[in-house]
Amino acid sequence: MIYSLCLLLILVGLYGVVVSRETLKIVISILIMNHGVHLLLLLIGYREAGNPPIVDPGASIASFANGAVDPLPQAMVLTSIVIGLGVLALMVALCVRLYERYGTFDITEIRRLRG
Amino acid sequence: MMAINVQTLIPLFVAIPLGMSLLVQLVARRRHAVAETLTIITLLALTLMSGLSVGQSGIYHLGGWPTPVGIDMRLDALATLLLLVVSVVGLAVSLYSVDYMRRFTARSHFYSLFLLMVTGMNGVILAGDLFNLYVFLEVAAIASYSLVAFGCAHEELEASFKYIVLGSLSSALILTGVALVYGMTGTLNLAHIASRIAETGMSMPLLLAFGLFICGFAFKAALVPFHAWLPDAHPSAPAPVSAMLSGVLIKALGVYVLARLAFNVFGIGANELSLLRWLGLLSMVAGGLLAVGQKDIKRLFAYSSISQVGFMVLGLGLGTPLGLIGGLYHLVNHAMFKPLLFLNAGAIEYATGSRDLRQLGGLNRQLPVTAATSMIGSMSIAGIPPFNGFWSKLIIVLACIESGFYGFATAAVLVSIVTLAYQLKVQRMAFFAALPEALKDLQREPPMMALAMILLAVGCIVLSFAILTGLRDPWLIGAAQQALTAGIFGG
Numbered sequence: 001m002i003y004s005l006c007l008l009l010i011l012v013g014l015y016g017v018v019v020s021r022e023t024l025k026i027v028i029s030i031l032i033m034n035h036g037v038h039l040l041l042l043l044i045g046y047r048e049a050g051n052p053p054i055v056d057p058g059a060s061i062a063s064f065a066n067g068a069v070d071p072l073p074q075a076m077v078l079t080s081i082v083i084g085l086g087v088l089a090l091m092v093a094l095c096v097r098l099y100e101r102y103g104t105f106d107i108t109e110i111r112r113l114r115g
Numbered sequence: 116m117m118a119i120n121v122q123t124l125i126p127l128f129v130a131i132p133l134g135m136s137l138l139v140q141l142v143a144r145r146r147h148a149v150a151e152t153l154t155i156i157t158l159l160a161l162t163l164m165s166g167l168s169v170g171q172s173g174i175y176h177l178g179g180w181p182t183p184v185g186i187d188m189r190l191d192a193l194a195t196l197l198l199l200v201v202s203v204v205g206l207a208v209s210l211y212s213v214d215y216m217r218r219f220t221a222r223s224h225f226y227s228l229f230l231l232m233v234t235g236m237n238g239v240i241l242a243g244d245l246f247n248l249y250v251f252l253e254v255a256a257i258a259s260y261s262l263v264a265f266g267c268a269h270e271e272l273e274a275s276f277k278y279i280v281l282g283s284l285s286s287a288l289i290l291t292g293v294a295l296v297y298g299m300t301g302t303l304n305l306a307h308i309a310s311r312i313a314e315t316g317m318s319m320p321l322l323l324a325f326g327l328f329i330c331g332f333a334f335k336a337a338l339v340p341f342h343a344w345l346p347d348a349h350p351s352a353p354a355p356v357s358a359m360l361s362g363v364l365i366k367a368l369g370v371y372v373l374a375r376l377a378f379n380v381f382g383i384g385a386n387e388l389s390l391l392r393w394l395g396l397l398s399m400v401a402g403g404l405l406a407v408g409q410k411d412i413k414r415l416f417a418y419s420s421i422s423q424v425g426f427m428v429l430g431l432g433l434g435t436p437l438g439l440i441g442g443l444y445h446l447v448n449h450a451m452f453k454p455l456l457f458l459n460a461g462a463i464e465y466a467t468g469s470r471d472l473r474q475l476g477g478l479n480r481q482l483p484v485t486a487a488t489s490m491i492g493s494m495s496i497a498g499i500p501p502f503n504g505f506w507s508k509l510i511i512v513l514a515c516i517e518s519g520f521y522g523f524a525t526a527a528v529l530v531s532i533v534t535l536a537y538q539l540k541v542q543r544m545a546f547f548a549a550l551p552e553a554l555k556d557l558q559r560e561p562p563m564m565a566l567a568m569i570l571l572a573v574g575c576i577v578l579s580f581a582i583l584t585g586l587r588d589p590w591l592i593g594a595a596q597q598a599l600t601a602g603i604f605g606g
Contacts, residue, residue, distance in 0.1 A: 034283070076246050079246075
């Protein structure tokens with residue numbers, strides 16, 4: 001159920017990328033899509049009523065592995081968010097530069113390349 | 116030859132260009148000569164290192180952590196082949212940039228981003244687990260987005276925006292695939308995933324993940340239904356960047372990863388193979404036909420790249436040893452002649468200020484080195500017998516016939532003829548037609564640009580002789596094919 005909500009979020013983002021006419025709205029849609037993927041990653045490591053993934057001194061590894069949520073997807077999501085931030089900054093910078101050159105955010109008017 | 120411990124070399128393939136790209140920003144922001152020298156030295160060192168690691172393989176554990184816990188970087192024959200290609204093309208391109216990039220401001224940024232792109236590609240080639248593969252892919256992709264926009268003119272920004280939107284979409288697909296694979300197998304290590312899948316077989320979510328990977332990496336390789344960004348992005352970039360993008364980026368990020376995942380990790384079946392074949396056929400035909408009508412030289416070469424990637428994927432999609440050899444051999448060949456052709460186009464643009472074939476003509480007197488090397492490149496890509504492109508296309512056609520796919524073989528032959536047609540068009544309109552009045556007194560190409568083009572042309576000729584060594588012998592390409600067939604080692 002909750003997985004399909006993630007899928008829905010991804011599809012909302014995809015829909016936004018396909019139908020938006022403004023560069024900034026496309027950027028926001030990509031952001032939504034990325035966060036859908038991040039949520040999916042987090043859910044894969046989730047365990048209902050799980051413990052935080054910190055090993056107490058003295059606790060056995062087996063009981064830790066049985067009780068804790070998986071920390072690896074969290075680390076991956078963190079990395080992916082940072083990558084996403086870099087891409088986002090570049091995209092927004094491109095939007096600003098495009099606005100300077102073409103005087104518009106409308107992608108139907110930004111089309112010199114053809115063929 | 117001195118025995119080199121390849122284990123110590125593996126991390127350096129990523130660390131050296133990464134460190135150098137930072138160093139260029141620190142010490143050479145205003146001193147362009149220093150930035151140029153540092154870049155050329157870095158690429159020379161990488162070429163040397165990849166030459167030394169030929170025939171060796173190994174796994175490097177990052178920080179000394181053992182495999183299930185730590186991060187692996189693995190080097191096998193296929194990775195060596197790709198590293199060698201990236202370094203040699205990168206070396207030629209960095210030599211060429213010395214003269215070509217003089218027209219641009221902020222050249223030290225160019226060299227930093229260029230080295231970052233090399234870092235990303237080397238990282239993708241050496242990554243031992245899916246998530247690091249994704250991270251390095253993004254490093255290379257972000258560097259290439261900004262390199263496409265480097266001139267900051269109208270077309271460049273537009274092309275870069277298109278590229279970044281489609282690139283982000285494909286990266287999201289790939290990350291979803293990574294998440295699904297991790298959820299199903301509980302590991303990210305390529306070798307472990309391969310053994311888990313071999314035990315359990317393909318379940319529905321894994322099949323979905325594989326489909327997502329095919330879509331995502333077909334985007335990066337610009338196979339036909341996913342190719343829309345390439346004909347804008349590759350011609351708009353400065354010529355050295357176009358050469359890098361078309362020459363190695365689409366292969367290191369697209370074709371290589373596709374082959375690695377399909378053959379080594381997922382253990383591809385007959386249905387998936389036929390999907391690859393059809394993708395290859397579609398790109399081959401559509402790219403070739405679209406190239407014929409182009410007036411812009413670089414745009415024509417960009418469509419031609421789509422077509423040639425189709426040849427590679429068709430060869431790989433056959434799945435037979437001969438098909439794999441043909442695909443990989445064509446990959447290496449294309450990495451020599453396509454950058455060469457893009458550098459030729461850049462030299463023409465540098466001298467005349469135009470890329471429009473209708474405004475050019477008679478350049479073989481004015482730009483002798485460009486004309487001669489471009490002739491070699493054109494004959495190679497069109498598959499004229501003594502040159503390397505002929506042999507790899509011949510192997511692919513023979514492999515099609517061997518597997519009983521006569522239709523694919525016929526299509527490959529026909530597309531070769533189309534390739535010849537558009538290359539002849541370039542030769543005739545740019546180099547042999549009457550010289551227009553406006554181009555009477557042109558400067559010759561600067562020495563470094565000529566040197567880079569000669570280097571790649573010599574590469575084409577050397578690869579033509581590779582066929583004599585017998586590709587089935589465990590030499591470079593044969594060994595890479597065996598690495599693909601034998602499955603992933605270690606774990």
